[in-house]
Amino acid sequence: MQYLRLSVLCALTVITTPLDSTATPFPPNWNHMHTKHRWNAIPGKWESIGQPPVGTTIDLSIALRPHREHALADAIHEVSNPKHPKHALCFILPPTHVTLLRSRYGAYLSKEQVAKLVAPHPYTLKLVETWLRHHGVSPSNVSTSHGGNWLTVTGVPVSTANELLGASYQLYRYAGTNETILRTVGYALPVALHVHVQTVAPTTYFGSPLTPRERPRGHRGRAVAALSTRGGLVTPSFLRRLYNSATYQPVATHQNTIGVTGFQGQYVGDEDLEKFMRLFRSDARNPTFLVIDINDSGYDPKMPGSEANLDMQYTQGIAWPTPHVFYSIGGLAEEFIPDSFTPVNTNEPYLRWLDTMIRQEDIPQTISTSYGGNEQTFPPDYAKSVCELFGQLGARGVSMLFASGDSGVGGGDCKKNDGSGVVEFQPLFPATCTCGCEFSPLTSSTQAQIPVAHHPATHFAGPWVTSVGGTMGRPEVAAPFSTGGFSNVFKRPGYQTDAVLGFFQQLGSQHSGLYNASSRGSPDVSAQAVRFAIVLNDGVARTSGTSCSAPVVAGIVSLLNDYQLSMNRPVLGFLNPWLYGTASQGFNDITSGSNPGCGTDGFSAVPGWDPVTGLGTPDFQRLLERLPIPIPTPIPTN
Known part of the structure; x- marks a missing residue:
């Protein structure tokens, strides 16, 4: 069977839900903390070697929930499954200008389109920024990363990180090595942030040195x-x-x-x-x-x-x-x-x-x-x-x-x-x-704390x-x-x-x-x-x-x-x-x-x-x- 080879340009439109900018949530209580993750003991072969030196700082990465929680997952299904029923408009390039309907499979997204799918609600950004300012973190130390739904906070004093996260950062060393990391065995967030923040790193991830494969x-x-x-x-x-x-x-x-x-x-x-x-x-x-x-x-x-x-x-x-x-x-x-x-x-x-x-x-x-x-x-x-x-x-x-x-x-x-x-x-x-x-x-x-257009979920x-x-x-x-x-x-x-x-x-x-x-x-x-x-x-x-x-x-x-x-x-x-x-x-x-x-x-x-x-x-x-x-x-x- 022969297939007609056509040069096509697929029009993939990313539709976003209108944002509710009129929400007026109750003032958050930043001292009302709830555990996000905690180990019952120090993981694996790591051992605490005490507090970090005075003046030590840490860079924190904060993952924010997207405004449209499952939009990225839906999009990947549609563009990755050859049998997915959804379609995208395609236009044959000149001189014919014929409009066609094509399976959305293979109509991959651009960097900008993905960024729209994973973007947090403006209210989420505002709330997290208010929390950071409450603890004295300067806006100049905060930037977006990972497509826009992560915040990178640089140069945070460990003492401030402990207050932000209800944590106790210490130095840990992997047994028998010189590998030293700064971690906490548990951390918490204000209750008002739990539906907005997915995770904060580095916190409780210890991992372990990857074992070498069979030695050459x-x-x-x-x-x-x-x-x-x-x-x-x-x-x-x-x-x-x-x-x-x-x-x-x-x-x-x-x-x-x-x-x-x-x-x-x-x-x-x-x-x-x-x-x-x-x-x-x-x-x-x-x-x-x-x-x-x-x-x-x-x-x-x-x-x-x-x-x-x-x-x-x-x-x-x-x-x-x-x-x-x-x-x-x-x-x-x-x-x-x-x-x-x-x-x-x-x-x-x-x-x-x-x-x-x-x-x-x-x-x-x-x-x-x-x-x-x-x-x-x-x-x-x-x-x-x-x-x-x-x-x-x-x-x-x-x-x-x-x-x-x-x-x-x-x-x-x-x-x-x-x-x-x-x-x-x-x-x-x-x-x-x-x-x-x-x-x-x-x-x-939760409903009282967040605009209706934002759908928090366990994702x-x-x-x-x-x-x-x-x-x-x-x-x-x-x-x-x-x-x-x-x-x-x-x-x-x-x-x-x-x-x-x-x-x-x-x-x-x-x-x-x-x-x-x-x-x-x-x-x-x-x-x-x-x-x-x-x-x-x-x-x-x-x-x-x-x-x-x-x-x-x-x-x-x-x-x-x-x-x-x-x-x-x-x-x-x-x-x-x-x-x-x-x-x-x-x-x-x-x-x-x-x-x-x-x-x-x-x-x-x-x-x-x-x-x-x-x-x-x-x-x-x-x-x-x-x-x-x-x-x-x-x-x-x-």
Whole structure:
């Protein structure tokens, strides 16, 4: 079948609800505080080392509730689901000027349109600014960020932060390291602000240093010769054959871009990348990438890291010559050694990067991230707010790939960190983020405090990311470390219902009580994750983990986007509605292996989706055949 290729311009109008500017709320009582979040004990292996030095300041980020609470979630559904019934007006470019009606799928939003969807009500802004002024915070220290629904408050004395938030900030150090942070085990807000403020950071998010993947082991000289033997190392040529992409040559390189994130002081070695491509992708010439330094990461290509090298080498190995961007992000995940000028580290791992991304006009269509932490180490309000920032990228047509993790159904003793001692499987965040909203009714006191046009809710909208698990061998089986399971924060989206219920029918009562059966399942897809060849410090080494899988799948998604662009179609954007629909038959189903952890044998890979390997591993050619094709149709005249 041949399709008529049309150059179309889709008119996407963002309609905002009129704001009620006549509201006259009761004067708030700033001393009437209610807890926002509190740990029962200091999380994990962190230990208090006392009060910060006198005069220490902290920068606070305050997430405000959007005026239209679920507008962003609705928009992402409409532009990301090929079968969504909503339509957008399109106009064929001159000389015909014919108006058509096209599915809204692929009609991604601009930065400005997203900003309108997430904007807080003017009353919310006014109320929060009044609260800050009440505590002596100068307006000159307050600015908007993250698309307009966050406030950044700089240079706040810790004593003032304690008063603002009913907190007790202290210095904490992770056991056995020099990593020092300024945090509080609990914080509160005035009751009048609870329906306006989603979260404040940094407060109770401690996290933990990300565990390094399997340490690269040197294989200088003899390793290259051993690659062709059975049981040799995984290379781009092996993966391109295995996943059926070897014959595809990218052509839309002037439009398509792929991004790779780097935290923890991880940098890409230029010379290592050149050698890697020379050894394992010999047809590639002059592999390059743009570096964007965020939050003073100290990027230094002469100090390459195994994680950064792995991620860049394998996205390049799959998607070359597609242009690449490496985001080198400083912050909490980076080792921190305090000095007299900067005694504490108050940075969060994702907020600075997301603020930079949201401000950009042009963003890579595919982004790979191989970092995460146990979901329970992220306060729920903080996790949801960060997820909504990822959602802003999804609404703009970005496919976000996250490694699912390397600890099976959970590492360590898997006890809940609420002091209860209860054991439960431990999924990783942000890989668990997803969509779905849950609304709570307004109380009479709330109604008296806020304009009717503003609809506060308990919001579970997420960034709409795609989680990538791990496999190994040929034929492929589940890698035993592939983290998978079910979120304890995010609800299960509708597009995943049939797949998850099909798994539960096979699971039966096994592991009952150790997971949340009503929530989002992870991973979504998977790829090879064991014995990857990389070049590090000019030597060939090997490494394993789902941090190998994520860049592989990201590379394949980037090739699919390349094809879409070459055919004048929209890129894939948020992938999951398509993956769990038409594309589900484009994956190799993995039915063997399991992901033990938490003192159990974990979940097993079974026919269909499972929380070890997701839908399976990609077959590029089969996915090409299932790509969505939005077809404009004339608007009826009657």
